Amino acid sequence: MKLLSVILPAYNEEKMIEKARDTLGRILSEQDIPYEIVFVDDGSKDQTWSEIEKAAEKDNHVAGVHFSRNFGKESAMMAGLASAGGDCCVVMDCDLQHPPETVVEMYRLWEQGYEVVEGVKHSRGKESLAHRASAGMFYKIISKAVGIDMSRASDFKLLDRKAVDALLEMPERNAFFRALSAWIGYKTTSVEFDVREREEGVSKWSTKSLIRYAITNIVSFSSAPMQLVTGAGVFMFLLAVVLGIQTLVHYFTGNAVEGFTTVILLLLLIGSILMISLGIIGYYISKIYEEVKGRPRYLISRKIDSQVKEQRNR
Numbered sequence: 001m002k003l004l005s006v007i008l009p010a011y012n013e014e015k016m017i018e019k020a021r022d023t024l025g026r027i028l029s030e031q032d033i034p035y036e037i038v039f040v041d042d043g044s045k046d047q048t049w050s051e052i053e054k055a056a057e058k059d060n061h062v063a064g065v066h067f068s069r070n071f072g073k074e075s076a077m078m079a080g081l082a083s084a085g086g087d088c089c090v091v092m093d094c095d096l097q098h099p100p101e102t103v104v105e106m107y108r109l110w111e112q113g114y115e116v117v118e119g120v121k122h123s124r125g126k127e128s129l130a131h132r133a134s135a136g137m138f139y140k141i142i143s144k145a146v147g148i149d150m151s152r153a154s155d156f157k158l159l160d161r162k163a164v165d166a167l168l169e170m171p172e173r174n175a176f177f178r179a180l181s182a183w184i185g186y187k188t189t190s191v192e193f194d195v196r197e198r199e200e201g202v203s204k205w206s207t208k209s210l211i212r213y214a215i216t217n218i219v220s221f222s223s224a225p226m227q228l229v230t231g232a233g234v235f236m237f238l239l240a241v242v243l244g245i246q247t248l249v250h251y252f253t254g255n256a257v258e259g260f261t262t263v264i265l266l267l268l269l270i271g272s273i274l275m276i277s278l279g280i281i282g283y284y285i286s287k288i289y290e291e292v293k294g295r296p297r298y299l300i301s302r303k304i305d306s307q308v309k310e311q312r313n314r
C-alpha cells in the first residue's frame with residue numbers, strides 16, 4: 001500500500017492540533033488510506049509543541065518537527081516535505097480551512113496517475129474588498145512570471161514523491177511554494193474546494209505581513225519590477241527628446257531664459273524616478289545577498305518521526 005503524508009504547518013495553533021489529527025485520522029482510516037500526519041511547529045509561542053507531543057504519544061501516525069523560532073509558513077512546508085516519508089504528500093493548513101475530505105479526492109486522483117494535484121479555491125471565503133483587489137493584482141504578476149494562471153491557487157496540494165524531491169532539490173532560500181509547485185510541471189490536475197471559516201484561533205496575517213509576503217514572492221519569481229525601471233528610463237528618454245527639441249528651438253529663436261518651471265518639474269520627476277529605481281534594484285541585490293549567504297531555510301530544534309514511517313523504512 002502507498003503511504004500518504006499529510007503536512008500541516010502550525011503556528012500558535014494549540015487548539016487545532018488535536019482537532020486536525022482526529023478529523024484527518026477519522027476520514028483517512030475510513031477510506032483505508034495508509035497515512036502519517038506531519039505537524040510542523042513553526043516556533044509557536046503557545047502550547048502547540050506539547051500538543052503535538054501528546055498527539056504523537058497516543059497516535060502512531062503522528063510526526064512532528066519543531067523549529068528553533070518562527071521561520072514562516074513557506075519554510076514550515078518545506079521542512080514538512082523534507083521529513084515526510086510518504087509516496088505522496090499533501091500540504092494543507094492546520095486550521096482545517098482546507099477541507100480534509102478533499103484530501104481523499106486528491107489521493108484518488110494520484111492513484112490514477114496524476115503527480116501533482118492542485119487545490120483550487122472555488123470561493124475565497126470572507127475577505128474585504130481591498131484585500132481581494134490587492135490579492136488579484138499580486139496573482140496577476142505571479143501568473144505572468146510562472147506562465148500559469150494562479151489567480152485561484154492555494155498552498156493546498158498533493159505532490160508525488162518525484163515532485164517533492166524536485167522541490168527539495170531547489171537551492172533557493174526564498175522559495176515560493178505555490179508558484180514553484182506549478183513551475184516544476186509534472187502531470188497535473190486540480191480539484192476545487194471551498195475555503196472554510198477558521199474554527200479556532202486567529203489568522204496569522206496582518207496587512208503588513210501580507211504586503212511583505214507579496215513583495216518578497218514577486219521578487220523571488222519575477223524580474224518585472226526591474227523591467228519597470230527600464231520602462232521608466234525609455235519614457236524619460238522620449239520626454240527628453242521632445243523637450244530637447246523645444247529647448248533648442250527656443251535657443252535659436254532667441255528666447256531661451258523661459259522654462260524655469262519645466263526645469264524644476266523635470267528635476268523633481270527624474271530625482272524621484274531615480275530613487276525608486278535604485279530602491280527596486282537594491283531590493284533585488286539584498287535578496288541576492290540573502291541567497292549568497294546560503295543560510296539554512298529553517299533550524300529544527302526537536303523532531304518526532306511517525307511510527308508508520310519507521311515501520312516502512314525497516
Ligand code: UDP
Binds near residue numbers: 008013072076097
Ligand atoms: N502558519 C505558519 N507559520 C506562520 C504563519 C502561519 O506555519 O508564520 C500556518 C498556520 O498555522 C496555518 C497556515 O499557516 O496552518 C495558514 O495560516 P493562517 O490560517 O493564519 O492564514 P489564512 O488562512 O488566514 O490565510
Ligand code: MG
Binds near residue numbers: 093095198203
Ligand atoms: Mg487559515
